[in-house]
Amino acid sequence: MPDVFGNIEHISLLGYLIRTVIVGAIGFFVGRLVSKRAVNQMTTYDFALIWILGAITVSPLLDGKISFTYMLIPLFTLFLWHTIFSLISLKSRKFSFFFNGKPAILIDNGKVVLKNLKRQFFSLDLLLSELRVNNIFDVSQVKYAILEPNGHISIMKVEKENPVTPADMKLTASSTDIPLVIINEGKVIHENLAKAGVDEQWLMNNLAVQGVVDFKDVFLSTINRNKKLFVLKNG
Incomplete structure (x- = not known):
């Protein structure tokens, strides 16, 4: 087993490969731990944080002399820093404006x-x-x-x-729901079948009406609240 964690002046190809796998795993957990706000609604601070985290995470790959210990300590420090400041921002509006900026x-x-x-x-x-x-x-x-x-x-x-809405016309609008996916790339999602109040036999019968004899022939199928079936066949 090659040395991959310490300060390595001449890292072997296998050691470099192992480091790459470890860095990939750390990068995955970094992405999971950073708040969704930082990814989807990125402020200037969030952008700087993610850029720095990315640079720190890949540093063991860029220089074999950088040990994982030297990488993990600043990584977790920045996580702690980001968490603390995010919590303070939730409690203090003034601090939030200073930290994240004003509209x-x-x-x-x-x-x-x-x-x-x-x-x-x-x-x-x-x-x-x-x-x-x-x-x-x-x-x-x-x-x-x-x-x-x-x-x-x-x-x-x-x-x-502004466009006219049903409320402007004093009309009652029918409610809309997100259709449930019941077949995804040929695989039946039984959990969604149960939510829709139908079974596999009902599904098969309705697919047969559309000329489908095997679930594997369906790329995507959804069902709405009125039990109307949408079918997209393979190919």
């Missing part, structure tokens, strides 16, 4: 707030581009555009530009 209003009642654009280093062309992505081609259609701490832009249109 900035870029458009106020159809008027671009130039001073906020400059403070956020946000160009007018980029703002107009973000509006076009949201199918807005006229600034006057926007009541508020707010740059969030995670870099996303929240947009509220002026009232006359």
